[in-house]
Amino acid sequence: MSQQQPTIQRVAIIGAGVIGASWAAYFLARGMHVSASDPAPDAEAELRRLVQSFWPALQQQGLAPGASLENLRFASSIADAVADADFIQENGPERLDIKHDIVAQIEAATRDHVIIASSSSGLLMSDMQQGAKHPERIVLGHPFNPPHLIPLVEVVAGKQTSAETVARTMAFYTAIGKKPIHIRAEVKGHVANRLQAALWKEACYLVDQGVVSVADLDVAISHGPGLRWALLGPFLNLHFSGGVGGIGHTLEHLGPPIEDWWADLGHVPLNEATRKKIEQGVKEELSSYDDADLKAKRDQLLITLLEAKKAVGKLP
Template identity: 55%
Template sequence: MRPKTARCPGAEERLRATVATHWPVLQELGLAEGASLDNLLFVATAEEAVQNADFVQENGPEREDFKKELFAELDAAARPDVVLATSSSGLPVTNIQAGLKHPERVLVGHPFNPPHLIPLVEVVAGDQTGEKAVLDAINFYTAIGKKPLQVKQERLGFIANRLQAALWREAFALLAQGSATVEDIDLAISQGPGLRWALTGPFLNMHLSGGAGGIAHVLKHLGPPMEVWWDDLGHVPLSEELNARIIQGVEDEKAGRSDEDITRKRDKALLELLKLKNSLPEI
């Protein structure tokens, strides 16, 4: 959706093409009875989109000015009891809800790409968000098969993106310093800790690596070396030269493969991983 003054040309065609592309994976994942591409409704204005909605998920550009304008329209058009969730990747929802008539129903509902497969949704309240809206959002995401996580503090980037940013910062630094190539870094994660992180998070992984002594043993014996590593972690500003190296490195890693082919194979593997995780007791 775009504010009424700036409708995006070709939006409906792109939407329908995107949903159709992902439909086979969604069918394999499992759809509700009666689900059909024919049920997809496109409307031209925000008012039309939300006037009969029971929950609103906004997925506009990551710009605070845009979201504030759009949420003013949504707030005026939707029923007062309907949650208005923004998919912002890190913007403070407190700023977005400021000045609205019903700020208590505005919050962050941040999914992760590809959102039709990745379960996590971060739920973040702003200064004026009510407890009922948070509970309603968590219940809604849970009902559609997601794994909602309520973020305890409103911080830039929330939780998952801050963790990703920490990894990206060191990845960029290693590349800039000449310690590794783009492909080396991707391999180090995808064939190393990334496999474990798909099953357990960083703290439980650390605990399991400590043997009989668990995380207490790791903290005692590897804590001091880790502090040395932390002090040695790099930080480099993005530059045209570094950006060019990253872009070229990704092209080299792709080795002529199309983004569509990589995405298709990734989604297929993700689907199989999700099926496996869902078939096993939670770790």
Template identity: 60%
Template sequence: MTEDITCIGVIGTGVIGASWAAYFLARGFDVSACDPMPGAEAKLRETVRAHWPILEKMGLAAGASPERLRFSNDLKRALDGVHFVQESGPEREDLKLALFRDMDALLAPDVILASSSSGLLMSVVQAACRHPERVVLGHPFNPPHMIPLVEVIGGALTSNETVERTMAFYAAIGKRPIHVRKEVPGHIANRLQAALWREAFHLVQEGVATVADVDTAIAYGPGLRWALMGPFLNLHLSGGEGGIKHMLDHLGAPIESWWADLGTPNITEELKQQLSAGVEAALSGRDSAQLAPARDALLAGLIEAKAGTDKLP
């Protein structure tokens, strides 16, 4: 799959698009980017430069260079010579429909149009295209230049071949793609996150815990295990020799009682202020600008460590 792809179109160069662009460059591709916003090119190149040191630490492909990035605010020029498109435009259905209609008209039918959309369904987006079979969701996890996960989802008219080619492409460039077999709002990872956020917000709102307490509970508790294995394998290990069945036989009823007691908060202005104040308190005495670089350095080490073992799935 990758042998046929040398130039990738990155359409939309905000936070996600710029991160994708940096990653594709680091994997040795030419990248042709497009974004109509004023100053987009300068901001994109600056972002790629900022991401490059951590990408170098994680390992560059042969020939990788930020100089292989070209930019145009004209969609037709940007798509010239492109073999795969990663779209990361605004999460607005009207804009997405118009953009995919235009890209579909400009590109050969065998060029895959993958969207980074976190919420829109490809069955809706592909309806604007003459070749809907090549439209697929390739939803990354932020930041895409570091996190391996990509959720691949076809719409109602997406061909099986497109899904298979997209999965193969992402896997070949170092990603960990999963095939989401049914379209649901938020896909998989964001729905799982949302479930945790809902209870986290509820616990703060009800005065059970502070923002810092909740973050500590996850970051120094189950979050450490989740970074290594997913929830089902962690449950399996919790069951000892009997595995997940033994664990559920003994703790299934308590888990169900916790589910029944989970909160359903509304994100009111009062709750927004409460959470914002909690974050400010948690960051007291710390430079918030250093959080992302510190996170990225630890992420790089964790990803390298996980890649170095065949003991974990």
């Protein structure tokens, strides 16, 4: 593991569904060769269709020299996909027994130093790497959907993952334009999904209690704090809310009321009645919009925002 590692030029995608196809498109756009494996009967056609559909957005953001859809190869098996890969991104079904089987097949055919990064949203890396031949090179590289657009990747080590693997994975994702963060402990849902879950919990509670409609709650985020959160995170926004005193002043000044609100936050079970209320609210919110048109506008705005962020230079 510690000898000089070659530059990563060939990436294997194992499991080419929603996430695997999006990763494949991203790696291709960064000028790499991609070999993909997926046992579904129509997997190759579906992968090529998805990658093709993601390509215009990637072109709009700028392709790396040599980037081409022709660098995508559909492999006949996991062994075939990983044989000459320099990095492996695993995106199979979210089941521990299947992940174990996939890891065993990968390890039987790949070189010992090649990193195996798993996209898993919910499994613990320590569980996933159990029984592996070289668990030290297996790590979690959790993307945010869709990985061909959203820069965040959460990198999490399992108990047996080496510090070198974490460092190499972070360096690789950074070099290809992703924004990786190193999560220092294994927790359910990693970090970004936990933050979303915390917000959704209170959102469902407020709607259930009749405090606000679904539509107005969405406005409260998308025309309010969500705008700033897309630019700087919650801590830096709090820092800038503190004037010359910065975060210290904000915490001192707003800390006590915020603690009071924390104590008042609610909990609501996602039972049938709550789900119906939310579904009805979303239906009403969308009544004067066309779903497909709204989604297309959202995706285009996201690309525009990503370009604008890139144009202003380095951001935290």
